Amino acid sequence: MNEKKWQLLPTCGKEAENLDIILACDGASSVGQIGNEVAVKLTREEEGARMCCITAIGAGSKAHTDIARKARRLIVINGCQMECASKILRNADIEPTYEITIAKEGVDKLPTLDFDAQEVERIAAKIVKDLKNLSAK
Numbered sequence: 001m002n003e004k005k006w007q008l009l010p011t012c013g014k015e016a017e018n019l020d021i022i023l024a025c026d027g028a029s030s031v032g033q034i035g036n037e038v039a040v041k042l043t044r045e046e047e048g049a050r051m052c053c054i055t056a057i058g059a060g061s062k063a064h065t066d067i068a069r070k071a072r073r074l075i076v077i078n079g080c081q082m083e084c085a086s087k088i089l090r091n092a093d094i095e096p097t098y099e100i101t102i103a104k105e106g107v108d109k110l111p112t113l114d115f116d117a118q119e120v121e122r123i124a125a126k127i128v129k130d131l132k133n134l135s136a137k
């Protein structure tokens with residue numbers, strides 16, 4: 001493996017104030033996997049966007065709850081209407097800046113890890129647009 005080709009990410013523990021922290025549920029279904037792939041795409045392509053570990057917040061990690069509290073903006077991507085990622089945050093008394101639920105965006109929740117790349121593109125573009133509109137307010 002050639003590490004020189006790896007895209008190294010900012011350290012969220014040190015730079016959260018300057019980052020849009022993205023928390024995706026990564027559920028084991030079509031919608032969960034689309035949400036995770038959207039988070040990966042935004043992390044790779046959008047300035048200051050950085051996935052972080054929602055599971056660690058669920059596990060009570062102070063380091064990770066601090067990252068969520070300090071984030072420039074906090075973006076939550078849920079797979080389905082269970083909205084687990086949002087609930088984990090609210091259980092920690094943290095309010096997201098922006099939330100989206102893939103299953104409410106015209107995507108069926110199916111018992112598969114496969115998904116349509118066009119759905120990833122469409123939903124990532126919607127999030128970018130929504131965040132621009134939020135910034136403009």
Ligand code: SF4
Nearest residue numbers: 025027079080083084
């Ligand atoms: S929000 Fe839905 S897809 Fe995501 S972890 Fe919860 S049950 Fe699974």
